[in-house]
Amino acid sequence: MISQASLRNLARKFLRVCGPPVSASRVSFSAVSFPFHVFPCTLPSTESHTTADKPNGAFSEYLVTDAELQAVPIPGGWSFEEAAQLGVSPLTALQCLHESLELPSPFETRPTAEQPQILIWGGSSALGQYTIQFAKLGGFRVVTTASSKNFDLLKGLGADEVFDYRDEGVVEKIRAATGNALYYAVDAVSEGKTPAQVTGAIGDKGGKVAAILPYESPRPTVKVAFSMLNNFLRRVRLQ
Numbered sequence: 001m002i003s004q005a006s007l008r009n010l011a012r013k014f015l016r017v018c019g020p021p022v023s024a025s026r027v028s029f030s031a032v033s034f035p036f037h038v039f040p041c042t043l044p045s046t047e048s049h050t051t052a053d054k055p056n057g058a059f060s061e062y063l064v065t066d067a068e069l070q071a072v073p074i075p076g077g078w079s080f081e082e083a084a085q086l087g088v089s090p091l092t093a094l095q096c097l098h099e100s101l102e103l104p105s106p107f108e109t110r111p112t113a114e115q116p117q118i119l120i121w122g123g124s125s126a127l128g129q130y131t132i133q134f135a136k137l138g139g140f141r142v143v144t145t146a147s148s149k150n151f152d153l154l155k156g157l158g159a160d161e162v163f164d165y166r167d168e169g170v171v172e173k174i175r176a177a178t179g180n181a182l183y184y185a186v187d188a189v190s191e192g193k194t195p196a197q198v199t200g201a202i203g204d205k206g207g208k209v210a211a212i213l214p215y216e217s218p219r220p221t222v223k224v225a226f227s228m229l230n231n232f233l234r235r236v237r238l239q
Helices: 004-014 088-100 126-137 148-157 170-177 194-201
Strands: 023-028 037-042 117-121 141-146 161-164 184-187 207-211 222-226
Touching: 088 126, 088 184, 088 207, 117 126, 117 194, 126 141, 126 148, 126 184, 141 148, 141 170, 148 161, 161 170, 170 194, 184 194, 194 207, 194 222
Parallel strands: 117 141, 117 184, 141 161, 184 207, 207 222
Antiparallel strands: 023 037
């Protein structure tokens, strides 16, 4: 018989396989007996890396992880390949929209006289592509940025207007396209020029920006909320 603590120590010492978050099998060690049990799941976090204190990742055949925190059961009828998408990006997109920006669920959204607008800066990133689709599902008019080669891709995902982020006049063009009334934005880049660009695209009355890296808003009327996936995930007991 071997305890959970001993097995965890063994895992930390010997399992050093790197890799990104991906659909895999959850390895849950019994508290009272050996062997272990394997259940279908997907791991939404990038906690596991090849370091002394983060010993394994998704390139391994089996993953050792905290089943009460980082393992999400695969929905019935989904393949492992389909579940591989349930990683950091879609959960961060949901956090940006519904926790940081405090937007209602698409299932709670009611039609309004004027369609709400949202800017998603960095629309061709993994986070941007998910956020476009979720925002569109919530009834938003979606404005986004990308390089010109990705315009058709993002329009196919639901973006109403796409602007070239390399354009020196992109902020002014976004303000014009949104009638200087933009209130919500998601900064899927959050570094370099984007803090000034994203907050600058918000209308004169101010608004909210969800950022994936922390920064201070250069405009007092624009609130920037830092979205961090680890704060979104909570410890839960899997049945």
